[in-house]
Amino acid sequence: MSQHTVPNMPLKQLNRISPSKYFSLQACILREIWSADTQINGLLPAAAIIKIGTVAHKVLELTVKGSVKNEEDAVKQWDIEVKAIEEEMSSNWLEKHLLPLSKRARYYEVKRQQCLIMVRSILLRGGISGITRHSSIQAEVWVESHNGKVAGKIDVVRQTSEGIQIVDYKTGAVLDIDAGTDVVKQEYQQQLKIYAALYNEKYCNWPEHLVILTLGHKEYDIPFTRKECTELLEKASARLDEVNVMITSAYNTKELANPTPDNCRYCAYRPACEAYWAARDLTGLWPIDCFGRIIDKRVLNNGNLRITLSNGTNNAVIRGLDPERHKICNLSDNDVYFYNLNADSTPGYYSENLLTTFYSK
Numbered sequence: 001m002s003q004h005t006v007p008n009m010p011l012k013q014l015n016r017i018s019p020s021k022y023f024s025l026q027a028c029i030l031r032e033i034w035s036a037d038t039q040i041n042g043l044l045p046a047a048a049i050i051k052i053g054t055v056a057h058k059v060l061e062l063t064v065k066g067s068v069k070n071e072e073d074a075v076k077q078w079d080i081e082v083k084a085i086e087e088e089m090s091s092n093w094l095e096k097h098l099l100p101l102s103k104r105a106r107y108y109e110v111k112r113q114q115c116l117i118m119v120r121s122i123l124l125r126g127g128i129s130g131i132t133r134h135s136s137i138q139a140e141v142w143v144e145s146h147n148g149k150v151a152g153k154i155d156v157v158r159q160t161s162e163g164i165q166i167v168d169y170k171t172g173a174v175l176d177i178d179a180g181t182d183v184v185k186q187e188y189q190q191q192l193k194i195y196a197a198l199y200n201e202k203y204c205n206w207p208e209h210l211v212i213l214t215l216g217h218k219e220y221d222i223p224f225t226r227k228e229c230t231e232l233l234e235k236a237s238a239r240l241d242e243v244n245v246m247i248t249s250a251y252n253t254k255e256l257a258n259p260t261p262d263n264c265r266y267c268a269y270r271p272a273c274e275a276y277w278a279a280r281d282l283t284g285l286w287p288i289d290c291f292g293r294i295i296d297k298r299v300l301n302n303g304n305l306r307i308t309l310s311n312g313t314n315n316a317v318i319r320g321l322d323p324e325r326h327k328i329c330n331l332s333d334n335d336v337y338f339y340n341l342n343a344d345s346t347p348g349y350y351s352e353n354l355l356t357t358f359y360s361k
């Protein structure tokens with residue numbers, strides 16, 4: 001199997017649901033089945049800034065755990081985590097061209113500085129308003145439902161004079177822009193509410209506050225009732241059973257897929273998803289992907305490739321392809337699928353960006 005061939009993607013039952021995945025499991029079961037399978041890798045590269053979010057998260061976790069004791073440690077730890085992620089990426093054909101992260105990740109230095117400011121704040125007062133340095137703090141607290149069906153790690157649990165706070169660090173956008181100002185995305189609200197119920201199941205103690213803390217040092221308190229948290233936990237547990245029954249009885253992947261522009265936009269499994277290609281159209285709402293048989297392929301004076309595809313109805317021209325990265329020179333007469341393109345102002349014309357990837361049939 002070549003790098004550019006979609007691998008076999010089995011459907012395995014889910015062992016459990018993580019609170020962070022409950023919302024996305026409602027959106028598309030197929031995506032979550034594949035993403036839960038540790039034997040399956042994403043088929044499209046993740047944006048470099050997501051890797052930086054992972055680095056920041058790790059540095060903050062080690063600060064809360066006490067391994068990072070001062071800002072100098074934090075600077076060193078940042079470099080260690082970046083190096084570890086870069087090593088992993090360098091052996092992945094999908095992502096090695098995104099190195100070094102310091103150059104390829106947008107807002108690299110902004111995120112780094114925000115992380116260091118947050119470290120300082122955690123070292124002083126746990127990073128959260130109104131908390132004194134004497135409050136007890138635990139990082140990566142594992143919580144699991146009695147039946148084992150819902151489980152996950154809480155980023156931070158703080159014991160304060162006001163009671164327990166459950167805190168989740170987020171390194172990306174947290175607000176629901178369609179819902180008005182300062183409304184946290186439903187998925188994050190549900191995640192924290194399920195954590196609250198799980199925490200209570202384990203410790204017989206309800207938290208007083210559920211807090212989202214961003215890298216930009218904004219803090220959002222999620223209002224909740226105990227009843228809704230308990231109900232959400234019950235729903236998540238029941239959903240696991242329903243989904244596993246669906247997986248057992250599904251004849252093909254299409255029965256588990258829910259292709260919509262919003263669901264599919266950032267899905268790394270589009271190359272394996274028949275339902276996606278059956279559902280998508282050429283409206284600008286869907287990801288900018290295209291497919292067809294190669295009918296022309298040429299290297300331009302600037303060394304970049306330009307190829308023309310025909311899908312039987314329309315032609316698509318893709319310019320600016322890096323021949324080193326795409327190795328498409330060896331292909332002829334193949335059906336190819338291109339993902340994550342930029343659309344030119346002329347209809348039917350596209351160009352590549354750092355996330356552009358192709359698969360052939």
Ligand code: SF4
Pocket residue numbers: 028029030031257258259260263264267268269270273275276
């Ligand atoms: S491409 Fe869309 S429908 Fe297919 S698995 Fe991904 S999110 Fe689901």
